[in-house]
Amino acid sequence: MNKEKNEQEADENRQGEATMVKPGSKLNGKKLFIESYGCAMNFADSEVVASILAKKGYTTTSDEKEANVILINTCSIRENAETRVRRRLTNFKNRKKHEPTLIVGVLGCMAERLKKRLLEEEKLVDLVAGPDAYRDLPSLLEEVGTGQKAVNVLLSREETYADISPIKLDKSGVTSFVSITRGCDNMCSFCVVPFTRGRERSRDPQTILNECRDLLERGYREVTLLGQNVDSYRWNLTSKGEIKDTNKPTTNFAELMEMVAQLSPDLRIRFSTSHPKDMSDEVLNIIAKYENVCNYIHLPIQSGNTEVLARMNRGYSREWYLERIEAIHRIIPDCAISTDIITGFCDETDDEHADTISIMKEVKWDFSYMYKYSERPKTLAERRFEDNVPENVKAARLTEIIDLQQFHSLEANKKHVGKTFKVLVEGPSKRKPDEFMSGRTGHNTKAVFPIGDFGKCDYVMVKINDCTAATLLGEVIEILPPTN
Ligand code: SAH
Ligand code: SF4
Numbered sequence: 500m501n502k503e504k505n506e507q508e509a510d511e512n513r514q515g516e517a518t519m520v521k522p523g524s525k526l527n528g529k530k531l532f533i534e535s536y537g538c539a540m541n542f543a544d545s546e547v548v549a550s551i552l553a554k555k556g557y558t559t560t561s562d563e564k565e566a567n568v569i570l571i572n573t574c575s576i577r578e579n580a581e582t583r584v585r586r587r588l589t590n591f592k593n594r595k596k597h598e599p600t601l602i603v604g605v606l607g608c609m610a611e612r613l614k615k616r617l618l619e620e621e622k623l624v625d626l627v628a629g630p631d632a633y634r635d636l637p638s639l640l641e642e643v644g645t646g647q648k649a650v651n652v653l654l655s656r657e658e659t660y661a662d663i664s665p666i667k668l669d670k671s672g673v674t675s676f677v678s679i680t681r682g683c684d685n686m687c688s689f690c691v692v693p694f695t696r697g698r699e700r701s702r703d704p705q706t707i708l709n710e711c712r713d714l715l716e717r718g719y720r721e722v723t724l725l726g727q728n729v730d731s732y733r734w735n736l737t738s739k740g741e742i743k744d745t746n747k748p749t750t751n752f753a754e755l756m757e758m759v760a761q762l763s764p765d766l767r768i769r770f771s772t773s774h775p776k777d778m779s780d781e782v783l784n785i786i787a788k789y790e791n792v793c794n795y796i797h798l799p800i801q802s803g804n805t806e807v808l809a810r811m812n813r814g815y816s817r818e819w820y821l822e823r824i825e826a827i828h829r830i831i832p833d834c835a836i837s838t839d840i841i842t843g844f845c846d847e848t849d850d851e852h853a854d855t856i857s858i859m860k861e862v863k864w865d866f867s868y869m870y871k872y873s874e875r876p877k878t879l880a881e882r883r884f885e886d887n888v889p890e891n892v893k894a895a896r897l898t899e900i901i902d903l904q905q906f907h908s909l910e911a912n913k914k915h916v917g918k919t920f921k922v923l924v925e926g927p928s929k930r931k932p933d934e935f936m937s938g939r940t941g942h943n944t945k946a947v948f949p950i951g952d953f954g955k956c957d958y959v960m961v962k963i964n965d966c967t968a969a970t971l972l973g974e975v976i977e978i979l980p981p982t983n
């Protein structure tokens with residue numbers, strides 16, 4: 500779930516201590532601009548950072564020019580993600596030449612790997628903080644204030660920022676990410692995340708419920724529960740399933756989702772990412788049981804060939820994945836499914852690529868994120884295999900995959916024409932904001948429809964009249980009243 504938002508604004512301040520801070524006031528050089536790259540976890544983390552710094556009097560701004568502190572929350576997942584961040588940092592370095600008091604910091608997944616280079620060799624930044632070091636940001640900023648470079652990239656086995664109420668940087672007020680786990684223990688051979696974010700840990704379910712309840716009370720109508728592998732969420736359980744503290748209850752992902760679903764029928768629940776090796780029927784049954792848990796699962800396959808999956812250390816075979824797809828269709832008859840595909844992984848042959856094409860034709864995902872393999876430092880694949888599929892072959896395979904997906908997405912959308920879907924209204928449409936509104940179906944497909952007597956956060960029934968591969972076009976035939 501890659502998402503890019505460059506302009507971000509602080510929401511009305513929820514932190515008791517920070518209410519004295521008037522939004523917009525230029526508080527002794529405490530104006531903060533945060534720019535986030537990468538996955539939803541990073542966007543959610545930026546809101547934790549905004550909350551931690553609000554307690555120290557920092558207000559966020561969407562205008563980088565008026566900021567005294569610029570923090571870039573970075574991603575390392577593929578090489579081009581890092582290249583884009585470095586380009587941005589070079590821009591800020593130029594600005595610092597005539598604005599020496601400007602503080603530029605790097606947060607997130609590039610922090611650990613590039614701290615030395617960014618701070619010393621290239622002198623691009625003043626501050627580097629890794630994903631588990633955000634509570635330390637106020638003191639790191641103080642250190643920078645005394646003329647030093649400040650670094651904390653320590654990873655933690657415990658930190659979940661459970662007690663921090665994130666400050667919403669996205670003004671939409673309809674839908675919000677809620678982190679439920681941090682880190683990842685899976686060690687897929689291509690993936691840098693276990694190195695940048697450390698060991699997996701689950702957040703206390705009560706704090707998750709409190710955050711969702713608070714969002715609901717502030718008018719939000721959708722939460723997306725976030726983790727690198729949501730199915731491995733386990734509170735008060737070891738990875739072997741043993742109870743850690745016998746005086747406390749245990750909670751798995753299915754149980755957590757049920758607790759969140761019961762908060763209100765008006766709060767939609769989404770979740771990402773599901774892992775094929777861990778997604779259980781128990782989870783599928785909860786999705787089927789609650790109308791407000793969306794019938795949509797993002798289930799990354801990566802490759803359709805079992806040998807490639809073994810080299811990737813994904814922990815499942817082609818057959819296992821297909822069995823999980825069959826289970827989804829059996830338990831949740833009307834469920835949209837999307838995936839992630841990596842093409843051109845080490846030693847991938849034409850026949851192995853053909854297996855990815857054939858599984859695409861078999862599953863017919865509604866939507867996919869598709870990538871060329873990008874070798875990442877420290878990963879198992881970097882140490883064990885050679886990145887030996889030529890660039891032109893990777894590019895040709897990717898084009899074939901994208902074209903096929905485009906066809907499948909259009910086919911899936913065409914099947915929806917003539918049907919009626921419950922849509923959560925998100926706001927004016929991007930292309931024609933004066934004429935159309937847009938929202939999402941439970942399947943996570945964007946729907947666009949003429950403006951009417953409804954607003955964002957309303958649920959409406961939309962009859963679909965037409966479509967493209969990415970969007971459903973329709974008209975509102977009913978405005979649904981709130982259930983409570
Ligand atoms: N935790 C999620 C994925 C997180 S990263 C999961 O396991 O499914 C998001 C996606 O980026 C991955 O699913 C994968 O398709 C892609 N990705 C990760 N590392 C990559 C790499 N080295 N090169 C290309 N794509 C990569
Ligand atoms: Fe990376 Fe695999 Fe963990 Fe996903 S499950 S974050 S791909 S190591």
Ligand code: F3S
Nearest residue numbers: 537538574575576608
């Ligand atoms: Fe996410 Fe990128 Fe880090 S995908 S976990 S921000 S490496």
